[in-house]
Amino acid sequence: MAERQATIASSSGLHARPAKLFVQAVKEQSVPVTIAAPGGPDLNAGSILSLMGLGASNGTVVTLKAEGEGADEALDALVALLETDLDAE
Template sequence: MAERRVKVESEVGLHARPAALFVGAAAKAGGDVTVAKGDGSPVSAKSILAVMSLDVRHGDEIVINAESEELLDELAAIANAG
């Protein structure tokens, strides 16, 4: 499983629409996809409630774990979209 640390550049963090896009991209992937805020406990990136519960804001660091680098690229791009 690949891991990537991403500093969230989106002005709204992973709230509402960006979180829905993030979860939608993760849900398309086979296998486990997790996200954690900083060094916190990872949650399923396929669950909108779990992702929203992290309360990820602009400037926070998240750690994404997924099966492929391509998926990590896509999820990082969503976290950094303006």
């Protein structure tokens, strides 16, 4: 299982527009991806409701996990997205 940590860069955290863009990116991956906030359970990263429930604000470090062929590449792309201020674009 591949695992990566990412620091949320968007000023509003994983809410509204950044969450929507992230979910779209997750759904484009060839493997299922989970996301977890510190001390929290692994949640479906492709679910907007799961992301909103994380309460991940700017600076929160989240853990992404994926398994299967292409997992490393998928997580690398998703980490890069989370570490970009999606509110500024």
